[in-house]
Amino acid sequence: MAELKEADAAQLHQEDVDIKRGEDGDEPPAGDKAAEQAVKIEAAADSDARPSTTTSERHVSIQNKLEGLEMLVDLNGAGRKSCPLCPEEKFKACYSHKLRRHLQNLHWKVYVEFEGQRMCICHLPCRNLKPSLSGDQASGRHVAHYHCVVCSVTIARKTDMISHLKRHVNKGETEASYSGSSDVTLEEPAPSGQAYEIMKELGTNVQLLPNHTTPQKSDTYFNRKMKTNRQLVFCSLAVLAEERNPLECLDAFGATGIMGLQWAKHLRGAVKVTITDISDTCVKMIKENCELNNIRVDGGSRGPRGPDGVGGEAKVAPNATVEVAKMDANVIMHLRPFDYIHLDPYGTAVNYLDAAFRNVRNLGIISVTSTDTGSLYSKSPNVTLRHYGCHVVRTEYYKELAARMIVATVARAAARCNKGIEVLLAVALEHFVLVVVRVLRGPTQADESAKKLRKLVHCQWCEERVFLKLGNMVDDTLPCNCHGSLPGKTAVQLGPLWCGPLFNTGFLRRMLSAAVQHSMDDIQPLVKTLICESECTTLKSLVHGASALSNQVECGVVIKTLQSGEESGPDQSGKRKTGDESGNVVKKLKSDASLEHPPFYYSIHRHSIRGMNMPKLNKFLQYLTEAGFRVSRTHFDPTGVRTDATLEQFKSVLTKYSVPTYTTATAAQTSVSTEKRTVRTADELKPEPQAELCCWLRFTCSHAPQ
DSSP: OOHHHHHHHHHHHHOOOHHHHHHTTTOOHHHHHHHHHHHHHHHHHHHHHSSOTTTTSOOOTTEEEEHHHHTTTTTTTTSBOOOSSTTTSSSSOOOOHHHHHHHIIIITOOOEEEETTEOOOBBBBTTOOOOTTOOOOOBOOOBBBBTTTTTOOSSSOHHHHHHHHHHHHHHHOOHHHHHHHTSSSSSOOOOGGGOOOEEETEEEEEEEOTTTTTTOOOSSSOOGGGHHHHHHHHHHHHHHHHSSSSSEEEEETTOOOOOHHHHHHHHGEEEEEEEEEEOOHHHHHHHHHHTTTOOOETTTTOOOOOOTSSSSSSOOOSOEEEEEEOHHHHHHHSOOEEEEEEEOOOSSSSGGGHHHHHEEEEEEEEEEEEOHHHHHTTTTHHHHHHHHHBBBBOOTHHHHHHHHHHHHHHHHHHHHHEEEEEEEEEEEEESSSSEEEEEEEEHHHHHHHTTTTTEEHHHHHTTTTEETTTTTOOOOOSSSSSHHHHOOEEEEEEEEEEEESSSSSHHHHHHHHHHHHHHHHHHHHHHHHHHHHHTEEEEEOOOOTTTGGEEEEEEEEEEEEEEHHHHSSSTTTOOOOOOOSSEEEEEEOOOOOOGGOOOOOTTTTTOOOOEEEEOOHHHHHHHHHHOOOEEEEOOTTEEEEEEEHHHHHHHHHHHHHHHETHHHHHHHHHHHHHHHHHHOOOOHOOOOOOHHHHHHHHHHHTTTTO
16 A cells, blocks of 8 residues: 555656646657657557466465565554555554454454465455345445465355365466466467466476366366376377387377477477367467477467567577467378377367378377266266267276277277277376377288277176177176076176277386486376286386387387397397388287286275275285286276286185184273173172162063963
């Protein structure tokens, strides 16, 4: 308030000086006029280019300490002072001691804390008037409210503000993500008067609109929870870049362009990135994000901006080049061939699979991200049947069921183009399912992939499951005896699903090496879990050296990279090496079916025995290994166990090492009762008169004539 008064006084003083100068007839020289005009124009341009203060300045009701709230008013001065958070008609000006008590008891006492910032209650007219009972807006009253420290929205109730902040936390949104990077000056203001927000991920800056978390209201949708997905896709592309160089990759649904920009910024000349989107707003924002990261847009009219903000004269050499196109994903995939294609639409990706396999190069990679968890996780079976052509029910292994269903849909789309697939990676987390496959051309490969699409027989009572072999009937297929001991039909057919492996150990090891190289610490534990799951082992010793990557087998295909071929020296297998200049050598080998991981997993909590204490999960894995079974944990379920044992064998081992829950409790009760019995005296052992009367009445009633 004091600063505003000083500014008003300075402005009035300047106006008085100008009036007096005009009356005296003294005008400044023409050069001074021109300089002042240039300064005004430059200031106006800066004010237009500068983002809104909503992301850089906090509301006065948001403070760290009580002293900060009291510093809004000079409480040490004399005279009456007004409250900075209340209008004059609500709280009249008073002396310092009363105003300090008012700030403590009314505003500070009911604050909401978030990351060290305290949002005090505000009574200023920041919100619209609440209408009166008669519906008159003018005669209404202002409502007390809180200002969100993250998105600056105003919320009336304290409980609603706490719930609002929890939603920010679940989305991964913090105060730093909104206002910590607001020092970057943007060239153009956002549409509809909104301010851009700068977010940094993996060394790449992108500007976002405030409504970027709602895909229904924003074209430039950005999901912070998909960071794991973006890093996994980046590592898979980095592995392919080691095999062939340069390779053409496509981000078919750019939105903000964050994924394609990360590819170009970190892999540089090894990739030629193309980012497409059908929305004009998205294409414009992708180009602006390219300039923000000093990346040249291929075919653009202007280069990256220099430090002085001039668009045409770039003082810094661009880091990479990216092609940005406004085109439908199906159209560009039909027109041009690519080595790597990533599909990440909002929802299902089945509408783009045929176009993706149309022109993808041999031994290329297609990664598919599906976010329609409602249909994938059996919440909408009719939508699942319509999109994927599969019949599914809710099971304990529903996440792996969803992954195998997507792979089956991808395999059918590849077979229609006379292509086969090799599954390199399948990950199903809370909000997405990612499938990465390698494409093999030829009708023979297509037939081999089509043979791995089978029906799954699932017992609805004990949840035992087994893939139906080709030509088999449903009867006597399940190893359980539920169909004979229970009335009615207990088994159902699900699918068709992919019955082959979901992981490739060699590819995952190279992905782990890429994650270590690019300092992606978030996904390294996940990739290590996937490696153990692909080998169906509990070993945690993983090798990252170049010697371990020199000869990787991927579903019967040996792939030697240019780097490994140069460093590994002579071939240890005695085979002749050819084609060192091409960068990779592909040779077909006989696949070893015994090395494939067993399909599906069992949940230890789902099959626990009532009244028994289960062993710890790691101990139980050791017991299964000692029994002669292959066993590992799974990323699909933290309580799941992937093993080649049947459900009956799984339960027998679990029963053997489970301890009854009543054993310890009974022993404790017995010891306590023994101690009490020894302490009681002879007088305490005498029955009470009231107890004798109850016994006599019970005896009389039992012997009374009927």
